[in-house]
Amino acid sequence: xxxxxxxxxxxxxxxxxxxxxxxxxxxxxxxxxxxxxxxxxxxxxxxxxxxxxxxxxxxxxxxxxxxxxxxxxxxxxxxxxxxxxxxxxxxxxxxxxxxxxxxxxxxxxxxxxxxxxxxxxxxxxxxxxxxxxxxxxxxxxxxxxxxxxxxxxxxxxxxxxxxxxxxxxxxxxxxxxxxxxxxxxxxxxxxxxxxxxxxxxxxxxxxxxxxxxxxxxxxxxxxxxxxxxxxx
Amino acid sequence: xxxxxxxxxxxxxxxxxxxxxxxxxxxxxxxxxxxxxxxxxxxxxxxxxxxxxxxxxxxxxxxxxxxxxxxxxxxxxxxxxxxxxxxxxxxxxxxxxxxxxxxxxxxxxxxxxxxxxxxxxxxxxxxxxxxxxxxxxxxxxxxxxxxxxxxxxxxxxxxxxxxxxxxxxxxxxxxxxxxxxxxx
Numbered sequence: 001x002x003x004x005x006x007x008x009x010x011x012x013x014x015x016x017x018x019x020x021x022x023x024x025x026x027x028x029x030x031x032x033x034x035x036x037x038x039x040x041x042x043x044x045x046x047x048x049x050x051x052x053x054x055x056x057x058x059x060x061x062x063x064x065x066x067x068x069x070x071x072x073x074x075x076x077x078x079x080x081x082x083x084x085x086x087x088x089x090x091x092x093x094x095x096x097x098x099x100x101x102x103x104x105x106x107x108x109x110x111x112x113x114x115x116x117x118x119x120x121x122x123x124x125x126x127x128x129x130x131x132x133x134x135x136x137x138x139x140x141x142x143x144x145x146x147x148x149x150x151x152x153x154x155x156x157x158x159x160x161x162x163x164x165x166x167x168x169x170x171x172x173x174x175x176x177x178x179x180x181x182x183x184x185x186x187x188x189x190x191x192x193x194x195x196x197x198x199x200x201x202x203x204x205x206x207x208x209x210x211x212x213x214x215x216x217x218x219x220x221x222x223x224x225x226x227x228x229x230x231x232x
Numbered sequence: 233x234x235x236x237x238x239x240x241x242x243x244x245x246x247x248x249x250x251x252x253x254x255x256x257x258x259x260x261x262x263x264x265x266x267x268x269x270x271x272x273x274x275x276x277x278x279x280x281x282x283x284x285x286x287x288x289x290x291x292x293x294x295x296x297x298x299x300x301x302x303x304x305x306x307x308x309x310x311x312x313x314x315x316x317x318x319x320x321x322x323x324x325x326x327x328x329x330x331x332x333x334x335x336x337x338x339x340x341x342x343x344x345x346x347x348x349x350x351x352x353x354x355x356x357x358x359x360x361x362x363x364x365x366x367x368x369x370x371x372x373x374x375x376x377x378x379x380x381x382x383x384x385x386x387x388x389x390x391x392x393x394x395x396x397x398x399x400x401x402x403x404x405x406x407x408x409x410x411x412x413x414x415x416x
Contacts, residue, residue: 002309005416012239014361023359026283027405033415036380040344041352041367042416044307045297046323051266053256053325084236095251103249107291121251157247159254159356164309165297166416170356170363172244189361190242199242221238 002227003043005166006082014189021185022146038166045165049091056123059135061213068118070099070137072213075201079130079160081167082225086130090222093159094134095121101140101152112142135213141180153180153187162222173218174200248358250293252327260326262296262338270320272301272339277368277391277399280332281355284407288332292357294403295325296336303342303349310344340370348373355403364413368401381412388412 016028036042046052061068079087097103097120100112104119120139124132136156144150156173174181181187181200190196201216263270277296281289299305299322306316326334341349348369355364367377369390378386388411391399403411 008240013242014244016361018361021359024361026285026287027289027357027359028361029364029410029413030284030406031385031410031412034381034412035415036377038416039347039376040305040310041297041299041347041350041377044305044309046321047307048321049323052259052321052323053254056253080238082238082240084238093254095249095254097249105249105251107248119251121253123254157244157250159246159250164307165352165354166365168295168354168363169241170243170246171241172247186244186361195239195242198239199244219241221241223240225237 003164003167003224004227005038005043005164005224008223009192011192012190012195014186015191018185018189020146020148020150042165045163045167046161049161050125053091053123055125056121058122058124058133060118060120060122061135061137062117066117068098068115068137070140072211073136073138074211074213074215075134075136075156075218076215077132077134077218077220079126079132079220079222081163081222085226086126086128087162087222088126088128088130090126091123091161092126092132093121093123094156096136096139096156097142099137099140101142109145112140138175138214150183150185151180153178153184158220160220160222163224167222167224169220169222171220172199175216176200176203243362245358245361246293246356250291250356255293255325255327260324260334260336262321262324262336265319265321268319270300270339271317273397274337275340275397275399276335276337277351277401278333278335279401279403281328281334281403281405282332283405288328288330289357290328290330290332292328292332292355293325294328294334295323295354295356296338297352298322298338298341298350299344301339301342303344305344346376348375348378350375350377353403355405364405365416366403366411366413370399385412
């Protein structure tokens with residue numbers, strides 16, 4: 001099955017150089033990016049990443065005495081392509097801060113406490129319906145050390161392997177109704193308001209779920225559509 | 233009939249907190265898959281990743297994708313996929329060290345149809361709002377992707393052979409000798 005990759009609408013993708021994000025002017029190319037017609041090399045990609053990396057379970061909130069501190073949440077994420085076809089068998093890596101806004105990473109300073117019961121990472125494979133589910137705690141907001149009042153809103157990082165090399169995606173998911181969303185320099189680097197809105201998960205009203213987790217739904221669209229007969 | 237169309241999700245930076253455990257031990261060695269050895273000549277590719285002022289970047293994530301020793305991609309879109317080396321996945325990941333250096337051990341790729349031998353690279357890092365994509369070559373050659381790059385910058389995509397089986401490919405994100413990146 002051949003995959004077609006078309007140019008994206010630039011307004012739906014973030015600016016590369018972001019005012020107030022001090023690393024961006026040092027690290028992004030000054031020369032114009034080179035246009036190329038994709039060849040088989042870019043229109044194929046790793047199909048068995050799970051053979052090379054270790055999967056980590058989809059319940060990272062812990063249980064009983066080992067349960068992480070924070071609001072329990074349940075994420076239901078659907079991964080689709082541009083034809084709205086589910087992308088099954090895709091490796092997904094997620095990582096997030098703990099309930100206090102702290103990552104388990106040498107780069108994070110000690111502004112907030114670590115939680116001994118929370119590492120904050122899961123590596124999963126989507127089902128044939130393109131879904132993956134995750135039980136975790138809601139990440140906290142945290143200040144960015146720019147010293148000018150930038151706080152990251154609660155968010156979850158995702159890294160996904162699609163069907164081909166050019167479908168590879170690294171993105172972030174946000175939570176609805178968070179006042180910090182309106183000021184976040186990374187979320188607002190996407191010019192198009194509707195595209196920003198699609199980065200925000202949908203909150204499902206509680207239904208008496210016995211697991212006492214708030215449920216959020218989200219959709220991630222990877223680049224690519226299936227070639228029509230005239231394209232293949 | 234018009235097909236339903238969804239708009240691809242917006243990218244975002246990988247940020248400074250990508251979990252170290254996601255750079256699995258052995259993820260930068262493409263010659264071994266589940267304990268079995270890929271066919272072909274083992275080579276090593278190393279280099280440094282630098283930002284505009286020449287500072288080396290630590291913990292930057294580099295991924296590669298390539299064909300096997302016969303130039304076949306292990307992917308159903310390759311018409312020769314059935315003949316692909318079952319012990320070669322073609323994908324690897326490395327993180328840069330404090331010196332900004334990465335290393336891959338892999339198999340020298342064959343020439344896919346219509347292409348010169350090459351290795352696709354991706355770079356992900358804090359401050360990069362989008363994945364940067366480039367392609368490494370082993371020498372000046374007729375190739376549609378290399379040929380798309382302005383002639384004066386093509387040599388920046390050609391790795392330097394330091395000794396037999398050892399290649400150097402530096403990646404400069406911005407500034408003097410900036411690596412050409414592709415607009416995909």
